[in-house]
Amino acid sequence: MSKLVLQARQLTKVFSSPSGPLEVLRGVDLEVAAGVSVSIRGASGSGKTTLLQLLGGLDVPDRGKVEVLDGDVMVSPARRLGKAQGFVFQNYQLMPELNALENVALAAKIAGKSDAQARQAAEELLQQVGLAERRTHLPAKLSGGECQRVALARALVNQPALLLADEPTGNLDERTAEEVMQLLLSLVAARGLALVLVTHSVEFASRTQQRYVLSGGVLVPA
Numbered sequence: 273m274s275k276l277v278l279q280a281r282q283l284t285k286v287f288s289s290p291s292g293p294l295e296v297l298r299g300v301d302l303e304v305a306a307g308v309s310v311s312i313r314g315a316s317g318s319g320k321t322t323l324l325q326l327l328g329g330l331d332v333p334d335r336g337k338v339e340v341l342d343g344d345v346m347v348s349p350a351r352r353l354g355k356a357q358g359f360v361f362q363n364y365q366l367m368p369e370l371n372a373l374e375n376v377a378l379a380a381k382i383a384g385k386s387d388a389q390a391r392q393a394a395e396e397l398l399q400q401v402g403l404a405e406r407r408t409h410l411p412a413k414l415s416g417g418e419c420q421r422v423a424l425a426r427a428l429v430n431q432p433a434l435l436l437a438d439e440p441t442g443n444l445d446e447r448t449a450e451e452v453m454q455l456l457l458s459l460v461a462a463r464g465l466a467l468v469l470v471t472h473s474v475e476f477a478s479r480t481q482q483r484y485v486l487s488g489g490v491l492v493p494a
Contacts, residue, residue: 283299318487327357398425
């Protein structure tokens with residue numbers, strides 16, 4: 273049986289609103305094993321992004337616990353931010369003043385790699401995502417699809433066990449979205465990574481091995 277890469281137990285998140293406390297997540301449980309892809313769908317405002325941020329350690333739950341695999345032990349994702357888990361965001365979140373290579377290498381340097389190691393890892397990943405010839409371009413000179421490919425390379429540069437993708441095709445046209453999704457799923461499969469994909473697309477969600485819907489703060493199988 274594959275090792276668990278992500279384990280979430282009874283996640284609850286409450287936000288303030290003019291009408292009083294708003295419970296966005298109500299005791300969400302989720303387990304993802306190595307090599308398993310998971311999709312989460314839900315209406316806008318259902319809490320999908322909030323859930324992904326909790327799973328990745330970008331936010332903390334009001335109640336409940338999240339752990340991710342770090343080597344052979346499960347730890348809080350906040351302790352291994354950007355190392356045990358990689359992130360792909362809808363809006364790319366690239367540094368505008370850095371070129372494609374520098375954006376990818378920066379994530380590796382933050383994780384402790386030397387300049388030479390970071391550059392080599394970034395070069396290899398940009399080759400894999402088809403951007404070797406665009407590595408010196410700034411984000412402003414790249415298309416949306418190219419920016420998302422850079423973001424995907426950055427997410428993978430530290431060889432995480434878990435990839436968290438928040439609407440990675442949301443800003444792309446239909447054709448480019450298909451290309452990016454195919455690339456994302458193929459890289460995840462080739463590396464044996466766990467994937468949690470938040471998406472509005474029923475078609476893209478259908479390509480994952482496990483499928484869930486978030487509704488009313490509760491995560492249920494699709």
